Amino acid sequence: MADLNETFVSFNGNIKLSEKRKKELRTSRNAVREDIRKYFDDNRDKHTVKFKGQGSFSMNTSILPLSGEYDVDDGVYIFGKEEDRPTPSQAHGWILKAVENRTNQNSIDKNTCVRVQYAAQYHIDLPIYYKTTDNDNEYFFDSSDVPELAHKDKGWIPSDPYAFRLWFEEKAKGKEQLKRIVRYLKAWTDNKHHLNLPSGMIFTILAVNNYVSKDRDDEAFLETLKSIQLAIDSSKNFWARYECFRPTVDTTENLLVKYSSETKKKNFLDALDSLITSGNQAIEAKSKKDACAKWQKHLGDRFPCSNIEEKDEDVAKAFSSPDQLRYDNKSA
Structure with a gap:
């Protein structure tokens, strides 16, 4: 892995x-x-x-x-x-x-x-x-x-945005990994800006509410994505609700309403599912370069694959020339 x-x-x-x-x-x-x-x-x-x-x-x-x-x-x-x-x-x-x-x-x-x-x-x-x-x-x-x-x-x-700031600081206290995951989510939406995905505030709330801590950031990011999906995508979980409420004023406001049109909702949930599919493939991959390509497709060119060195000599040999890169056209 x-x-x-x-x-x-x-x-x-x-x-x-x-x-x-x-x-x-x-x-x-x-x-x-x-x-x-x-x-x-x-x-x-x-x-x-x-x-x-x-x-x-x-x-x-x-x-x-x-x-x-x-x-x-x-x-x-x-x-x-x-x-x-x-x-x-x-x-x-x-x-x-x-x-x-x-x-x-x-x-x-x-x-x-x-x-x-x-x-x-x-x-x-x-x-x-x-x-x-x-x-x-x-x-x-x-x-x-x-x-x-x-x-x-x-x-x-x-x-009261300051109340929101206090809420986040309390939830993120001692959890630098959670802050990194919020940045990863924002970078993903920035890379997929043409899809008009939800705002940074929405992803901050979803990340806090569904955060899964792991020793590794790739695993923590993937498990948090899965937790978010199970919370909001009813096609994956019968009990899911397409909702994201503010934790502070106004606590009755569902922020995802703005992204509830058929097109926007489908774009968001499909993109989330595709990211999770690629994440699963990346975690299971034997090659770091292959895994990195899976993530980079969604997170963009700033996700650094060029400096990865393969430790497995057999796997590294498979990447000795560009035409041998093992991309699966059917993958997410």
């Missing part, structure tokens, strides 16, 4: 953000924060502002996307009295004004955030929240006072 644990760990190194990139992003994020603080100090007598990182960057599960365009999500929390609450469009306008000179790129006003675009192929998304209480602790987290997101179409809606 082929052991590709080292190959998976190398793959993780290929797709995760480097410390240099992280530092660059933090520097840009902090500069944007200072712009917003200054704007509020100078222009908003009835409001104060604080910040909390959110999303994959804050949870250390970010990957470098194939497009080269990566991002940071940084929540902007406006504090004030209820009677001084702005409209979502007003709140967006304040943040747009605050960051207008940060880069030479035009900032983008989206429904759920303001995006500060940098020329170096990254951007900072600034979702905006309103809170009427501030308990003055470092993270101003208060489960009884859920922040409300400024959505330009839907108005102020309850949303």
Whole structure:
């Protein structure tokens, strides 16, 4: 049986953000924060502002996307009295004004955030929240006072991404392998972007809820995939439900509804099944190169097969020339 644990760990190194990139992003994020603080100090007598990182960057599960365009999500929390609450469009306008000179790129006003675009192929998304209480602790987290997101179409809606971050950090505490599996899932969806597979948040929840720990990353990834399939694919398990609920506000929201059309659902479940089939074949393969090709078909060229050395001389001989590569056209 082929052991590709080292190959998976190398793959993780290929797709995760480097410390240099992280530092660059933090520097840009902090500069944007200072712009917003200054704007509020100078222009908003009835409001104060604080910040909390959110999303994959804050949870250390970010990957470098194939497009080269990566991002940071940084929540902007406006504090004030209820009677001084702005409209979502007003709140967006304040943040747009605050960051207008940060880069030479035009900032983008989206429904759920303001995006500060940098020329170096990254951007900072600034979702905006309103809170009427501030308990003055470092993270101003208060489960009884859920922040409300400024959505330009839907108005102020309850949303607490920091609670999601706390949930993930608790579930992933001491489980670096789980974080790597989340990155592997994101890299898979990035490589299969044409299929419009579910979001990184959905796969983060599915990975946490169905995580299977193993000594080897290839086995842990495969067993977690199987567990996810048994949870959501009724064609494989009668008790399965095509559902993925938020663990925090709003806990009644099934995030897979967005991917429930006949085409999207079929694409997702078929792709998942194909990945599992290839994973099974890879685990059972005698040749590491053959096993690596099975995974690489789904995870992309960043999955490193070129540096694999066969220990079995007979198997290595079979790969002595390109036309002898043992690919099975009928395999997944």
